[in-house]
Amino acid sequence: MTKTFDIAVFQGDGIGPEITGPTLEILKRMASVSTGYNLRFRDAPAGARHYAQTGESLPAESMKIAREADAILLSAMGLPDVRYADGTEISPQIDLRKALTLFAGVRPVTVKKGQNTPLNMPADREIDFVLIRESTEGLFYTQGRGEVTKNEARETLLITRDISEKLFEFAFALARSRKEVGRGPGRVTCVDKANVFRAFAFFREMFDAEAARNPDLQADHAYVDATALWMVQKPWDFDVLVTENMFGDILSDLGAGLMGGLGLAPSADIGLEHAVFQPCHGSAPDIAGKGVANPFAMILSAAMMLDWLGIKHDNADLRQDGTRLREAVEDVVSQGRVLTRDLGGSAGTDRAAQAVLDALFVA
Numbered sequence: 001m002t003k004t005f006d007i008a009v010f011q012g013d014g015i016g017p018e019i020t021g022p023t024l025e026i027l028k029r030m031a032s033v034s035t036g037y038n039l040r041f042r043d044a045p046a047g048a049r050h051y052a053q054t055g056e057s058l059p060a061e062s063m064k065i066a067r068e069a070d071a072i073l074l075s076a077m078g079l080p081d082v083r084y085a086d087g088t089e090i091s092p093q094i095d096l097r098k099a100l101t102l103f104a105g106v107r108p109v110t111v112k113k114g115q116n117t118p119l120n121m122p123a124d125r126e127i128d129f130v131l132i133r134e135s136t137e138g139l140f141y142t143q144g145r146g147e148v149t150k151n152e153a154r155e156t157l158l159i160t161r162d163i164s165e166k167l168f169e170f171a172f173a174l175a176r177s178r179k180e181v182g183r184g185p186g187r188v189t190c191v192d193k194a195n196v197f198r199a200f201a202f203f204r205e206m207f208d209a210e211a212a213r214n215p216d217l218q219a220d221h222a223y224v225d226a227t228a229l230w231m232v233q234k235p236w237d238f239d240v241l242v243t244e245n246m247f248g249d250i251l252s253d254l255g256a257g258l259m260g261g262l263g264l265a266p267s268a269d270i271g272l273e274h275a276v277f278q279p280c281h282g283s284a285p286d287i288a289g290k291g292v293a294n295p296f297a298m299i300l301s302a303a304m305m306l307d308w309l310g311i312k313h314d315n316a317d318l319r320q321d322g323t324r325l326r327e328a329v330e331d332v333v334s335q336g337r338v339l340t341r342d343l344g345g346s347a348g349t350d351r352a353a354q355a356v357l358d359a360l361f362v363a
C-alpha cells in the first residue's frame with residue numbers, strides 16, 4: 001500500500017500564508033500523480049499573529065501536531081511589532097528547534113551558470129556549497145533569558161559535547177554523500193573563532209576528533225571573519241561549512257545574497273527524529289498582502305523535505321520528486337523566464353508558482 005506521510009504546516013505570519021498556499025498546491029499535484037507516496041497536511045497555528053490574538057506563540061496542540069508529523073513545513077514567523085514581555089520578538093521557530101533538538105541547520109548556497117549573482121563571477125563558474133548552522137545552542141542558548149541590569153547585559157554562548165558530536169557527524173556524512181554524487185571534493189570546514197574563545201577551541205577539538213574518524217574526507221578550519229571574506233571572494237572553493245548558531249545565522253544571509261536574495265534561500269533544521277523545512281527569509285511585512293512575495297525559497301525548502309523523507313524512509317519516488325522540484329525551480333530561475341520583483345522581474349507569487357508547475361507538468 002502507498003505510504004502516506006503527515007506534514008505539519010506552520011503558515012506563519014506576513015507573507016507566510018501567501019507562499020504556503022502555492023507550495024502546498026505543487027506538493028499536492030506531485031503526490032497526486034505519484035504512485036510511491038501520499039502526503040497529508042495538518043495546519044499548525046503559531047506565530048506573532050496567533051500570539052497577538054491568543055497570548056500563545058506556539059500552542060501545545062501545534063507542538064503535538066509537529067511531534068506527530070513525519071516532517072514539518074514552515075513559512076516564516078515573527079512580526080517586528082509583536083513582542084514578548086521581555087521586549088524580544090516572537091520566535092517560535094527557535095522554540096521548535098530547541099524542543100525537537102534540530103541541531104543541524106542546513107542552508108545550501110547554489111548559483112548555477114546563468115543565474116544572477118552580485119558577484120563578478122567568471123561565466124563558467126558555479127557556486128555549490130552547504131552551510132550547516134548548529135541550531136539549538138551557541139549564542140542562542142540564553143535567548144529570551146539574557147540578564148539585563150541597569151548597566152550590564154549578559155547572554156551565554158553554550159557549546160556542548162553532545163550536540164557538537166552529532167553536528168560534526170552530520171557534517172561529515174553530508175560531505176561524503178555530496179562526494180559520492182560528484183557535487184563536492186568531500187571537504188568539511190569548521191568555521192569558528194578559536195583564536196579568541198575557549199568555547200571555540202573546544203568546538204574545534206571535537207571537530208578534529210570527528211575528522212580523524214573520517215580519513216576518507218578532507219577537513220580544515222577557518223575563522224568566521226575570514227570566511228565572510230572568502231564567501232565573497234572565492235565561494236566556489238567551499239564544500240561543507242559547519243559552524244555555531246549565530247555565526248551561521250549571519251553567514252547564511254550572506255550566502256542568500258550570493259544567490260541573488262533571500263527569496264532563493266531554502267533551509268532545513270534537522271535532528272535525529274524530526275526536521276523543519278523553511279525558507280531562510282522572514283515574514284517580509286513590507287510586502288505582505290500584495291501578492292508579490294517570491295515563493296521559490298519556500299518551494300525549494302519543500303524539495304529538501306521530499307529529499308529528507310525519501311532518504312529517511314528509503315523511498316525512491318520521494319527522492320526523485322525532491323530532485324525534480326528543485327530542478328524545476330532552477331530552470332525557471334536560471335532561464336530568467338519568470339522572476340519576481342526581488343529578483344529583478346515583475347511576476348507575482350502566483351505566476352512564479354505557476355511557472356514551476358508548468359516546468360514540472362507541461363514542459
Ligand SMILES: NC(=O)c1ccc[n+]([C@@H]2O[C@H](COP(=O)([O-])OP(=O)(O)OC[C@H]3O[C@@H](n4cnc5c(N)ncnc54)[C@H](O)[C@@H]3O)[C@@H](O)[C@H]2O)c1
Pocket residue numbers: 015075076077078079080089093262263278279280281282283284285286287292293294295297342
Ligand atoms: N525563519 C523565520 O521565520 C524568520 C527569518 C528571518 C526573520 N524573521 C522575522 O520576520 C520579520 C521580518 O524580518 P526582516 O524584515 O528582518 O527579514 P525578512 O527576511 O522578512 O525581509 C528582509 C527583506 O527581504 C525581502 N524578502 C524576504 N523574503 C522575501 C520573499 N520571499 N520575496 C520577496 N522579498 C522577500 C523583504 O521584503 C525585506 O525587504 C521579523 O519579525 C523577523 O524576526 C523570521
Ligand SMILES: CC(C)[C@H](C(=O)O)[C@@H](O)C(=O)O
Pocket residue numbers: 078091093094249280282
Ligand atoms: C527570525 C530568527 C529568529 C531566525 C533565527 O535567528 O534563527 C532567522 O533569522 C533564521 O535565520 O532562521
Ligand SMILES: [Mg+2]
Pocket residue numbers: 249250253280
Ligand atoms: Mg537568519
